[in-house]
Amino acid sequence: MTDPNVERKLIEIMRIISKSDKPLGARLIADELQNRGYAIGERAVRYHLRILDERGFTKKHGYIGRTITEHGQKELSDALISDRLDLVITRIEELVYKTTYDLREKKGNVIVNVSIIDKSDYEKAMDVLKYAINAGISISPRIRIVDEDSEEDDIFVPDGKFAIANVCSITYDGILLKNGIPSTPLYGGLMQMEAHQPVSFVDIIGYSGTSIDPIKIFINRHSTSVLDYIESGNGKLLANLRHIPGSAREKAHEVMELAKDSDINGYLQIGETSEDVFNVPMERGKAGIPVIVGSNAISAIAEAGIPVKAYPVSTIMDYNIMKKLE
Amino acid sequence: MTDPNVERKLIEIMRIISKSDKPLGARLIADELQNRGYAIGERAVRYHLRILDERGFTKKHGYIGRTITEHGQKELSDALISDRLDLVITRIEELVYKTTYDLREKKGNVIVNVSIIDKSDYEKAMDVLKYAINAGISISPRIRIVDEDSEEDDIFVPDGKFAIANVCSITYDGILLKNGIPSTPLYGGLMQMEAHQPVSFVDIIGYSGTSIDPIKIFINRHSTSVLDYIESGNGKLLANLRHIPGSAREKAHEVMELAKDSDINGYLQIGETSEDVFNVPMERGKAGIPVIVGSNAISAIAEAGIPVKAYPVSTIMDYNIMKKLE
Numbered sequence: 001m002t003d004p005n006v007e008r009k010l011i012e013i014m015r016i017i018s019k020s021d022k023p024l025g026a027r028l029i030a031d032e033l034q035n036r037g038y039a040i041g042e043r044a045v046r047y048h049l050r051i052l053d054e055r056g057f058t059k060k061h062g063y064i065g066r067t068i069t070e071h072g073q074k075e076l077s078d079a080l081i082s083d084r085l086d087l088v089i090t091r092i093e094e095l096v097y098k099t100t101y102d103l104r105e106k107k108g109n110v111i112v113n114v115s116i117i118d119k120s121d122y123e124k125a126m127d128v129l130k131y132a133i134n135a136g137i138s139i140s141p142r143i144r145i146v147d148e149d150s151e152e153d154d155i156f157v158p159d160g161k162f163a164i165a166n167v168c169s170i171t172y173d174g175i176l177l178k179n180g181i182p183s184t185p186l187y188g189g190l191m192q193m194e195a196h197q198p199v200s201f202v203d204i205i206g207y208s209g210t211s212i213d214p215i216k217i218f219i220n221r222h223s224t225s226v227l228d229y230i231e232s233g234n235g236k237l238l239a240n241l242r243h244i245p246g247s248a249r250e251k252a253h254e255v256m257e258l259a260k261d262s263d264i265n266g267y268l269q270i271g272e273t274s275e276d277v278f279n280v281p282m283e284r285g286k287a288g289i290p291v292i293v294g295s296n297a298i299s300a301i302a303e304a305g306i307p308v309k310a311y312p313v314s315t316i317m318d319y320n321i322m323k324k325l326e
Numbered sequence: 327m328t329d330p331n332v333e334r335k336l337i338e339i340m341r342i343i344s345k346s347d348k349p350l351g352a353r354l355i356a357d358e359l360q361n362r363g364y365a366i367g368e369r370a371v372r373y374h375l376r377i378l379d380e381r382g383f384t385k386k387h388g389y390i391g392r393t394i395t396e397h398g399q400k401e402l403s404d405a406l407i408s409d410r411l412d413l414v415i416t417r418i419e420e421l422v423y424k425t426t427y428d429l430r431e432k433k434g435n436v437i438v439n440v441s442i443i444d445k446s447d448y449e450k451a452m453d454v455l456k457y458a459i460n461a462g463i464s465i466s467p468r469i470r471i472v473d474e475d476s477e478e479d480d481i482f483v484p485d486g487k488f489a490i491a492n493v494c495s496i497t498y499d500g501i502l503l504k505n506g507i508p509s510t511p512l513y514g515g516l517m518q519m520e521a522h523q524p525v526s527f528v529d530i531i532g533y534s535g536t537s538i539d540p541i542k543i544f545i546n547r548h549s550t551s552v553l554d555y556i557e558s559g560n561g562k563l564l565a566n567l568r569h570i571p572g573s574a575r576e577k578a579h580e581v582m583e584l585a586k587d588s589d590i591n592g593y594l595q596i597g598e599t600s601e602d603v604f605n606v607p608m609e610r611g612k613a614g615i616p617v618i619v620g621s622n623a624i625s626a627i628a629e630a631g632i633p634v635k636a637y638p639v640s641t642i643m644d645y646n647i648m649k650k651l652e
Binding site for chain 1: 411413512513515526527528529530531532533534535536537538543546547605606
């Protein structure tokens with residue numbers, strides 16, 4: 001048994017192959033995985049297919065593609081049903097653990113959101129993105145554009161599309177952890193802004209009891225008013241909330257201030273221990289940290305009428321290959 | 327201070343009046359409350375307005391309507407912000423407590439979902455509803471249709487619309503409580519059905535950490551395939567999950583079997599103590615009870631292309647004024 005993340009993808013790949021009435025190639029499988037919310041490239045699919053072949057679960061038919069074996073079919077129906085329900089918090093914890101960015105050396109990986117947009121909307125989307133990022137409603141101005149034929153990035157981009165990777169606010173949790181502070185993401189939500197100031201969370205969805213990313217739910221419901229906010233100072237922005245032990249407040253403050261030297265900035269406050277944060281109650285002994293999330297820039301693109309498929313908290317990326325938009 | 331439910335509505339009414347640039351009447355206020363997810367009629371609004379007048383928070387201008395006073399404006403901005411974030415679980419607990427239906431006397435209130443549909447879609451919607459209910463994907467065949475000018479029901483129906491009230495699965499939690507069994511709703515979700523059998527939860531959203539009803543999220547995302555399921559036995563149905571103490575399993579079984587005599591039927595099983603329920607992990611010592619929810623009938627209407635505004639877990643209703651569809 002290798003790591004659970006690989007196992008999950010193996011199962012998903014077997015499910016896709018088993019549902020097809022003809023052999024399937026890596027490209028089609030990657031495409032279908034994409035539809036199911038896995039940001040995984042064709043090369044990564046080939047790697048997984050080799051594991052499946054070795055285990056005798058799939059069979060290769062020259063260049064046509066793979067079919068599932070009887071042995072694979074049994075494996076699929078037996079043990080693997082339990083892997084269909086992925087909780088968001090599981091993926092978050094995995095990515096938090098993999099965040100290696102060092103605030104002093106200014107090197108390492110951060111967590112990114114991946115958003116898929118039609119190439120024909122490139123100019124317009126980049127205009128909105130620039131406008132939104134300059135308005136400061138994203139946690140970092142650095143982004144990376146990934147083309148469909150990129151060799152450097154392990155992000156699957158369908159034909160005719162491009163991807164925007166931007167810094168995800170869960171990076172804060174990874175950085176805090178790397179500095180010895182246990183930080184637990186609690187809720188994704190909508191923050192009511194009035195006169196450029198945060199007033200109250202107006203909606204929240206928990207990270208722990210859900211299989212769909214809360215931020216994705218809010219983007220898809222078109223619940224934000226990022227563009228209105230930029231223009232008037234009033235509106236609803238995407239925000240999330242984590243807690244840390246109250247005793248770590250001072251250290252957390254140092255760490256999050258230091259992060260500003262790396263262009264990572266978006267936390268609103270470190271709440272008082274045991275006290276409500278913008279009307280969300282905290283556990284006794286915990287301090288809440290609300291953050292205006294990176295996905296606001298993506299929601300702004302959606303608000304501008306450009307179709308966008310958002311995958312928040314998607315993968316990790318070397319922060320130094322990400323650049324400020326000029 | 328009266329009960330928190332009344333206070334919440336008073337605040338919401340003040341917010342609506344304060345945002346208007348002219349005096350507002352009860353009808354317009356009820357309309358706007360409706361948009362914000364409160365199923366409250368014009369008469370009930372008048373009742374609340376009288377309380378606000380008495381407290382000096384609003385002022386009546388003859389038949390034109392109310393404006394907010396300076397005193398009211400201050401009250402609104404001070405104490406009341408905390409009431410903007412309503413957690414679903416709070417409303418659920420309130421309605422569970424108000425469920426009075428007695429399985430032996432066959433009298434009392436159940437919890438209903440309220441769904442608002444355009445009158446011009448009446449025939450088509452009722453056809454789909456009948457089809458869906460006859461297929462058994464709802465927890466009770468009894469419903470109530472509420473017209474816009476109904477005097478008997480305290481459900482607000484906008485002009486040109488009608489409302490369907492159908493039994494909400496949270497009624498089970500109310501009935502279990504009334505029989506001495508503490509039942510805690512945990513998740514709303516999507517159940518994968520294969521060959522007419524439940525196979526696995528494929529998505530879940532927690533009731534406790536969210537301000538938007540999980541079932542409403544799934545209906546609005548068009549994630550169900552109720553009509554496919556009815557035709558083929560395969561598809562995704564709305565389902566939810568609660569837990570009870572493991573020691574109450576036998577008693578719960580008796581209660582839920584007895585409920586069938588009252589046409590209340592939709593629970594899939596009572597899980598083993600401490601064991602996963604369709605791939606959702608349970609706490610130690612707790613037994614999970616998954617239920618195919620009443621909102622499936624409403625989702626079927628939405629799938630048929632009929633616009634519907636769904637308010638799951640909306641209010642309580644005397645079960646004996648609800649009738650089987652002929």
